[in-house]
Amino acid sequence: MTTVADTQRTVSALGLFERWLSLWVALAIVAGVVLGNLVPGLFGVLAGLEYASVNLPVAVLIWAMIYPMMVAVDFASLRDIGQRPKGLFLTIVVNWLVKPFTMAALAVLFFETVFADLIAPVDAQQYIAGLILLGAAPCTAMVFVWSQMTRGDPAYTLVQVSVNDIIMVFAFAPIVALLLGVTDIAVPWETLLLSTLLYVVIPLLAGALTRRHLLRGAHGNADDVTRFTARLKPLSIIGLLLTVVLLFGFQGQVIVTQPLLILLIAVPIIIQSYGIFFITYAAAWAWRVPFPIAAPCALIGTSNFFELAVAVAIGLFGLGSGAALATVVGVLVEVPVMLSLVAIANRTQERFPSA
Numbered sequence: 413m414t415t416v417a418d419t420q421r422t423v424s425a426l427g428l429f430e431r432w433l434s435l436w437v438a439l440a441i442v443a444g445v446v447l448g449n450l451v452p453g454l455f456g457v458l459a460g461l462e463y464a465s466v467n468l469p470v471a472v473l474i475w476a477m478i479y480p481m482m483v484a485v486d487f488a489s490l491r492d493i494g495q496r497p498k499g500l501f502l503t504i505v506v507n508w509l510v511k512p513f514t515m516a517a518l519a520v521l522f523f524e525t526v527f528a529d530l531i532a533p534v535d536a537q538q539y540i541a542g543l544i545l546l547g548a549a550p551c552t553a554m555v556f557v558w559s560q561m562t563r564g565d566p567a568y569t570l571v572q573v574s575v576n577d578i579i580m581v582f583a584f585a586p587i588v589a590l591l592l593g594v595t596d597i598a599v600p601w602e603t604l605l606l607s608t609l610l611y612v613v614i615p616l617l618a619g620a621l622t623r624r625h626l627l628r629g630a631h632g633n634a635d636d637v638t639r640f641t642a643r644l645k646p647l648s649i650i651g652l653l654l655t656v657v658l659l660f661g662f663q664g665q666v667i668v669t670q671p672l673l674i675l676l677i678a679v680p681i682i683i684q685s686y687g688i689f690f691i692t693y694a695a696a697w698a699w700r701v702p703f704p705i706a707a708p709c710a711l712i713g714t715s716n717f718f719e720l721a722v723a724v725a726i727g728l729f730g731l732g733s734g735a736a737l738a739t740v741v742g743v744l745v746e747v748p749v750m751l752s753l754v755a756i757a758n759r760t761q762e763r764f765p766s767a
Contacts, residue, residue, distance in 0.1 A: 434751055436649075440656040441748070447657070448664020455661045464602035464723075470658055471610045476651035478556040478611065480644035482619025483626075483637065485566045496568070499696070499705035503572045506692045506713040507550040508583055514687065515547025516540075516591045518680040527676055535734050539677055542725050542738025544591045547684065548584055550576050551715030553611035554750070555708065557652060558715065561754045562761075564708035570616070572712055577608050580717070588724070603723040652747075659743050666737070667744070677741040685749045689714040693757070696764070703764035707757040715750060718743045 448455050461468045523536035531539070552573055559569040626636045660667070667674055692713045696706035721739040729735040 434748075434755075436653055437656055437747055437751060440653045441660050444657040444660025445664045445667055448661035449668055452665060455658075455664070458658065459662050464606045466603055466606050466610065466723075467658075470655060473651045473655045473658070474553045474611055475615050477648045477655070478553060479615045479618055480641050480648050481556045481560050481566055482570075482615045483622050483644070484641050485570055485616070485619060485623070496702075496705065498699050498701045499568060499709045500572060500575060502692055502695055502699070502701070502709050503712055504575065504579065506688060506695075506709075507576060508579060508587070510691070511550070511684075511688055511713055512544070512548040512587050512591060515680070515684050516544050518684055519543035519547075522676075522680045530676065538729060538734025539738045541592055541729065542721075542733075542735035543677075543680060543742075545588060545721040545724050545735065546681070546716050546718070546739055546742040548587045548591070549717035549721045550580070551712055552577055552580075552608060552717050554746070555712045555715050557648065558711040558750055558754055559708040560648065562707035562711070562757045563704060564711075565702075565704040568705050569708045569712075570612075572708065573612060576712065577612065580720075584720070603720055656747055659747075663740050663744060666740070673737075674741055674744070677738050678745050681742055681745050682749060685714050685745070686753070689753050689756075700765055702767050703757075703761045704767070706764050707761070710757070711750065711753060714753060715746060716742055718746065 458469050459467065519540040523531060523540050524533075527536070555573060556566075556569060558564075559566065622640070623637055626640055627633070689710050692710040693706065696709055701709065718739060721742065722736065725733065725735040725739045
């Protein structure tokens with residue numbers, strides 16, 4: 413039987429691990445790039461394990477990351493979401509009325525003006541298209557990881573992500589079509605629906621059933637849930653690190669052979685990420701949104717649904733296209749950038765209301 417002392421030791425060890433998380437992620441990035449070049453065949457096999465453009469090994473690892481967070485969701489608190497509409501309002505406005513258009517503007521600025529002498533016009537249009545796809549696809553899975561790292565409200569984060577998913581079904585194609593000037597864009601609905609099922613619905617059901625079992629135990633109470641999730645937290649971190657290894661391993665050869673191009677594509681993505689975060693975070697601060705809602709709200713807008721963006725880029729422009737490459741660079745940039753933003757949020761939380 414797990415004692416309180418055991419739980420405290422687990423939490424303490426995790427705290428030590430989390431304090432050095434940036435180092436572990438950096439090592440995972442290096443490991444992924446090195447392994448991707450040493451054993452490309454292995455990563456080729458793993459990359460081929462997919463359905464509807466959703467990579468199944470990555471899906472399993474993301475599931476491992478977010479399952480413990482879903483156990484922490486208190487469904488009874490969902491009825492109170494309507495009493496705190498500010499965070500949800502900011503999420504909708506930033507993700508659908510701001511983010512796609514600022515990403516498109518930055519892409520055009522850099523690839524048609526700033527980098528015009530470095531990249532051929534035809535290639536530039538491909539990279540612009542890829543960045544537009546990234547900007548129009550807000551995160552649906554990894555945001556649960558970032559929310560947990562800022563001790564965000566898990567129930568509110570779930571609602572924010574769910575609303576984004578519903579809007580995405582109807583708004584993604586029209587927004588991308590408008591920004592790309594494409595009227596017959598083919599959205600891979602299988603990818604969208606399967607990703608939502610894998611990254612939200614299944615872990616949510618598993619978490620709800622687990623929480624119900626814990627609360628109905630012989631001594632079931634909220635402390636049992638807390639102890640259980642504390643024991644599972646290392647699983648989330650391990651899942652994150654293995655996901656980083658896989659993602660960087662998939663693109664290890666591209667990173668080594670085209671480092672300058674990767675850097676050029678990364679510049680507008682990084683500016684967009686920090687810009688969207690600080691716009692949302694500042695708006696939440698000015699509006700007195702509590703920190704457990706404000707932090708995930710800003711991080712949702714910053715992170716991207718890279719599975720959908722990559723799939724649409726491949727479907728529209730081809731596997732070896734510049735558009736596909738641009739969406740992949742978004743994957744490479746996301747983890748380090750998001751970790752830095754989590755750190756900024758945690759260091760400034762005292763400036764927000766706590767509840």
